[in-house]
Amino acid sequence: MKQKYRGHDYDVIVVGAGHAGSEAALAAARMGNKTLVLTINLDMVAFMPCNPSVGGPAKGTVVREVDALGGEMGRNIDKTYVQMRMLNTGKGPAVQALRAQADKHAYHAEMKHTMENEPNLTLRQGIVDSLIVEDGVCKGVVTNTGAKYYAKAVVIAAGTAARGKIIIGELMYASGPNNSQPAEKLSGNLEELGFDLERFKTGTPPRVDGTTIDYSKTEEQPGDQKPHHFSFESADKDYLAVKDQLSCWLTYTNETTHKIIRDNLDRAPMFTGVIEGVGPRYCPSIEDKIVRFADKPRHQLFLEPEGRKTEEWYVDGLSTSMPEEVQQKMLHTISGLENAEMMRPGYAIEYDVVAPYQLKPTLETKVVKNLFTAGQTNGTSGYEEAAGQGIMAGINAGRRALGKGPFVLKRNEAYIGVMIDDLVTKGTKEPYRLLTSRAEYRLLLRTDNADMRLTEKGHEIGLISDDRYAKFLAKKKAIESEIDRLNNIRIKPSKAVDEFVEAHGDKPLKDGVIAAVFLRRPYVDYQALMQFIPAPDQPLDRHVIEQVEIQTKYAGYIAKAEASVEKMKRMEEKKIPNQTDYDAIDGIATEARQKLQKIHPETLAQATRISGVNPADIAILSVYIQQGKIAKLKKSV
Amino acid sequence: MKQKYRGHDYDVIVVGAGHAGSEAALAAARMGNKTLVLTINLDMVAFMPCNPSVGGPAKGTVVREVDALGGEMGRNIDKTYVQMRMLNTGKGPAVQALRAQADKHAYHAEMKHTMENEPNLTLRQGIVDSLIVEDGVCKGVVTNTGAKYYAKAVVIAAGTAARGKIIIGELMYASGPNNSQPAEKLSGNLEELGFDLERFKTGTPPRVDGTTIDYSKTEEQPGDQKPHHFSFESADKDYLAVKDQLSCWLTYTNETTHKIIRDNLDRAPMFTGVIEGVGPRYCPSIEDKIVRFADKPRHQLFLEPEGRKTEEWYVDGLSTSMPEEVQQKMLHTISGLENAEMMRPGYAIEYDVVAPYQLKPTLETKVVKNLFTAGQTNGTSGYEEAAGQGIMAGINAGRRALGKGPFVLKRNEAYIGVMIDDLVTKGTKEPYRLLTSRAEYRLLLRTDNADMRLTEKGHEIGLISDDRYAKFLAKKKAIESEIDRLNNIRIKPSKAVDEFVEAHGDKPLKDGVIAAVFLRRPYVDYQALMQFIPAPDQPLDRHVIEQVEIQTKYAGYIAKAEASVEKMKRMEEKKIPNQTDYDAIDGIATEARQKLQKIHPETLAQATRISGVNPADIAILSVYIQQGKIAKLKKSV
Numbered sequence A, B: 001m002k003q004k005y006r007g008h009d010y011d012v013i014v015v016g017a018g019h020a021g022s023e024a025a026l027a028a029a030r031m032g033n034k035t036l037v038l039t040i041n042l043d044m045v046a047f048m049p050c051n052p053s054v055g056g057p058a059k060g061t062v063v064r065e066v067d068a069l070g071g072e073m074g075r076n077i078d079k080t081y082v083q084m085r086m087l088n089t090g091k092g093p094a095v096q097a098l099r100a101q102a103d104k105h106a107y108h109a110e111m112k113h114t115m116e117n118e119p120n121l122t123l124r125q126g127i128v129d130s131l132i133v134e135d136g137v138c139k140g141v142v143t144n145t146g147a148k149y150y151a152k153a154v155v156i157a158a159g160t161a162a163r164g165k166i167i168i169g170e171l172m173y174a175s176g177p178n179n180s181q182p183a184e185k186l187s188g189n190l191e192e193l194g195f196d197l198e199r200f201k202t203g204t205p206p207r208v209d210g211t212t213i214d215y216s217k218t219e220e221q222p223g224d225q226k227p228h229h230f231s232f233e234s235a236d237k238d239y240l241a242v243k244d245q246l247s248c249w250l251t252y253t254n255e256t257t258h259k260i261i262r263d264n265l266d267r268a269p270m271f272t273g274v275i276e277g278v279g280p281r282y283c284p285s286i287e288d289k290i291v292r293f294a295d296k297p298r299h300q301l302f303l304e305p306e307g308r309k310t311e312e313w314y315v316d317g318l319s320t321s322m323p324e325e326v327q328q329k330m331l332h333t334i335s336g337l338e339n340a341e342m343m344r345p346g347y348a349i350e351y352d353v354v355a356p357y358q359l360k361p362t363l364e365t366k367v368v369k370n371l372f373t374a375g376q377t378n379g380t381s382g383y384e385e386a387a388g389q390g391i392m393a394g395i396n397a398g399r400r401a402l403g404k405g406p407f408v409l410k411r412n413e414a415y416i417g418v419m420i421d422d423l424v425t426k427g428t429k430e431p432y433r434l435l436t437s438r439a440e441y442r443l444l445l446r447t448d449n450a451d452m453r454l455t456e457k458g459h460e461i462g463l464i465s466d467d468r469y470a471k472f473l474a475k476k477k478a479i480e481s482e483i484d485r486l487n488n489i490r491i492k493p494s495k496a497v498d499e500f501v502e503a504h505g506d507k508p509l510k511d512g513v514i515a516a517v518f519l520r521r522p523y524v525d526y527q528a529l530m531q532f533i534p535a536p537d538q539p540l541d542r543h544v545i546e547q548v549e550i551q552t553k554y555a556g557y558i559a560k561a562e563a564s565v566e567k568m569k570r571m572e573e574k575k576i577p578n579q580t581d582y583d584a585i586d587g588i589a590t591e592a593r594q595k596l597q598k599i600h601p602e603t604l605a606q607a608t609r610i611s612g613v614n615p616a617d618i619a620i621l622s623v624y625i626q627q628g629k630i631a632k633l634k635k636s637v
């Protein structure tokens, strides 16, 4: 029998130092909470078990949002990237997306070092076996060594370690990611506490030895010359020259690759029933892609370096749990990889998930008070999704410990808001990944304006310093006054202007035109505009200019989006009391009634987003709320 | 059922990329063998699960020997140390010992990178479950994914992962070092093949957060200003300035610490019977030290940094498997650690060992042909011991694959020779560690002359390049000609000489004196000598001067040691045939007979070193050999 003993008392305890746990712990600690992080292996803090990269569509925006709230992911990748690229630069600002290749080890080491140096934070290796719950309230955790740690709030961010099982072909064994110790006991404890767990799976491709790749048969993908950063605090002078960045390389699968896969489908755990967990629709294995898109003659593969000090390369796009020998054969059919030595086989991993309909929008569980969950544990997939939830869970756990109210982001405020609302409202039947298509206000939730949207909130919460906040206000002011100025200057017809517009195939000006209106023309940018009007009093930095351009050019669309937000806001204001008994409301359809009873939406707006709840049901609900009848429908608790 | 499939064919396969496996694989590959390394986790290549340091008495000399043979450990630590210190500088050259603190992660990453870039070497993640053995000959290995790899020779260097179990107080679970996957199956296969396995244990201390240490209550131990290197190839210009090195800090346990341990001995797995494995006598746990040296009022502890990019500190001297809470209490009694946050608890680990009497001096097993074992697997403890065996096993496996004969180092040639001879001759009942006291020719096996002893051999084997060998020969020649010159120059009495010797309390010269003889005076060093005789034609580098000094000053002792070596050599030349049936020799005592039957020494000298074999037995054996009778005692096989 292990003896139980009392460890220290904390304000907040975070279980797991992955991408969610790191953000949660740093946020809680920086808000002034004595915070303990317990994690299975300190050498895997903020470890990337899959792709060595951060960002991309929607995900990159989340990183910027985390940064604007005072989180760490943006700063951390800015210190450890080996390549930076803005995707979709030819398209509008709503779909531009920043993506970086990370030095995988440096990313981990940097995050761990930051946590080690955070005054209120204690980082400790340990496996949490169970929670201490009294009268439905979480009071702390018990580790495998018998230590009991107490806290005012607990965040679980256990990732894929929760009863993890690795699968490669016919082989299956208990393991966390990358052959680490799994967490075998916590899941069972959650089940005992009444949680509904689901079983998901994800996968990773093989890694190959870069000294055996023939790069000449692939296309080079170098980094960007023009500086970009994830953190709003990073400076252009620190941006790496292209020559100091590492390239990725593009290649493709082909019919031979596909044939090998098809010939071995009877040994693919995805299809033989070995894998019970549900896999990610938007990040499928190659065998999945071959089966689902049977007539696609080839699939893109990106060869990505795992770091500066290693020859390991990640074969992005080739995630697989086929038997090892089949993986080898597949690799050797690919252009550039004919002689590639596989260093690690790809594998799938199955793990437990807390079905997220059991969560409030603060990420506190409805089942156990003062218990929060974040990241892969909540059914998402991806480092950025994890970090976005992590900071929110950390903030809310920290505020709970400080006796403060909840902090929730709305769907129009952040991708983080979209994601959490999706999770707690709709739940998810497969690993949830952020996509731009999930957001109804994409034009508002841009990568470029995350600071505009969230710095103020970060400051209020106490995660953005006064100094940074002052800089932000100055930037905001500079943007506003420049836009104001452009709306009050007229460009008069002149030879120079005529030549310019005609060169772009446009007709000469008849009358004068407001500078802001002129800037809206597709071929006019701020720099061009400055040829025809006086420069501002102070030279503006590139970030200010970027906002002036975007806010001017897209003013019409932005206004429209904001109007629709207003409409939603009114629905959001219609609160539904917590213990509403939907059985007592006449006229609601059975499916809607069941879903409402399960999810217990907090607002009418949230109710509209539940699948199976129809406009007719909403109308009835709305009436009940307006007439104040609903308050009387509270169940006796 | 996992399907078995044929992977590639290799010349040499190495199981495990720890300190032994890395050297074995690099040696075999560099000798021209197509070499495969299979290891459980590529992120743990040359991983240091215990102290972040390399070297020290005897161990440091092994590193220099590995380097002189063309191995990697010396170069690797020279690229990744954070502190370098020569120990015992006040004492004679036989006990001086170089010791470095390593950046633990950098050490691993550098070694992995070197292996990745080695043309003949394939590094692959995988767990070996069994060997392919046909008619007593090892033909290859089978991994957990069902892959069969074939080779002409196989080296097992499985370290503490072999059926590893971690123990912390009342907690015990299957694990390799540092919460990695253990190797559960290979041990059972070895038992089936007829190997006799033993169960050993080792332990590691807790790690603490350096930001919570009060260094002012400890004594600083800075690095050396004077340059030192492990590799004979490293240049002084690359030596780190003291300001760029990290310090260690010295503190002590005290009576309060000891009381806490004594009060909790009933919970110490070392004493409650939980730990079955035999622990290391020379690297004991703190609870062991408290019990065995009950009246020592305090024990030294060194606080050592784990790297440049981490705040984790290693508490050297406090190895323990006490319950976690007891560890915490212990730490807080120690000066400087009163408020230290423990980041990882110490733990003990139990693992399987191949009893080394089953090995030949080449490290090939007697049980299975073409199978070699090295490192912790053979019952040793320590990175350097592992590396020393690793390179020898790699060389011998490589030579077997190339059809060449065995390569063995004698006890007078290297600490490596002492260690392997001890292991295969005496076996070991506890984790074996190299100590200077194990060597009978300590004055010959110095840290400074490892290149003189072994470079030639390294070159013959093919691991030392012609270029490096030429440099070595030039150095050797410079030493010889300077010693020659000093033996042929006379210092005549003069005012300067008289003043010098009198200043050191000596009497003025009466007659002239040979320079070499003068140099033997304790207060004379080479630099002082140069005041009285002309400088050599070419200025000599410091390594040459060092050898000239040592070889001159200790000439008498060295000659004596060499004479005794000659005597042993004659015994070594008396070979004992392999299948000798000792039961057929009259007059040998029963214990000696049993031991001889078990170990089957290859030479008379080896027989003398077997404990329980007495001079009388040796005399009888010697007569049998001299009379040629022994050859007739071969058992029919």
Ligand SMILES: Cc1cc2nc3c(=O)[nH]c(=O)nc-3n(C[C@H](O)[C@H](O)[C@H](O)COP(=O)(O)OP(=O)(O)OC[C@H]3O[C@@H](n4cnc5c(N)ncnc54)[C@H](O)[C@@H]3O)c2cc1C
Pocket: A015, A016, A017, A018, A019, A020, A021, A038, A039, A040, A041, A044, A045, A046, A047, A048, A049, A050, A051, A126, A127, A128, A129, A157, A158, A159, A160, A161, A162, A176, A177, A178, A183, A186, A202, A203, A204, A283, A319, A347, A348, A349, A374, A375, A376, A377, A380, A381, A382, A383, A386, A433
């Ligand atoms: C093989 C693999 C492939 C993947 N492929 C993809 C992909 O293709 N695309 C994609 O977007 N995402 C992928 N992911 C997911 C991505 O890694 C995760 O989404 C991300 O790491 C989640 O972060 P997290 O913080 O939620 O969990 P993790 O990063 O897994 O961190 C969880 C942490 O909690 C610790 N922990 C768990 N249980 C306990 C306990 N009981 N006590 C103490 N500590 C505990 C763990 O040790 C770990 O440090 C993959 C993951 C794996 C393992």
Ligand SMILES: Cc1cc2nc3c(=O)[nH]c(=O)nc-3n(C[C@H](O)[C@H](O)[C@H](O)COP(=O)(O)OP(=O)(O)OC[C@H]3O[C@@H](n4cnc5c(N)ncnc54)[C@H](O)[C@@H]3O)c2cc1C
Pocket: B015, B016, B017, B018, B019, B020, B021, B038, B039, B040, B041, B044, B045, B046, B047, B048, B049, B050, B051, B126, B127, B128, B129, B157, B158, B159, B160, B161, B162, B176, B177, B178, B183, B186, B202, B203, B204, B283, B319, B347, B348, B349, B374, B375, B376, B377, B380, B381, B382, B383, B386, B433
């Ligand atoms: C907790 C701990 C404390 C220690 N304390 C001390 C100490 O105080 N003093 C001291 O001198 N030494 C100590 N050591 C020992 C030191 O770490 C080892 O002596 C040294 O690492 C041995 O090197 P090796 O190459 O033999 O084994 P390792 O470094 O353990 O390497 C073995 C490698 O083999 C791999 N492997 C094992 N089985 C398989 C398989 N079936 N298939 C594929 N790969 C396999 C492993 O994954 C690992 O990479 C300690 C070790 C541990 C774990």
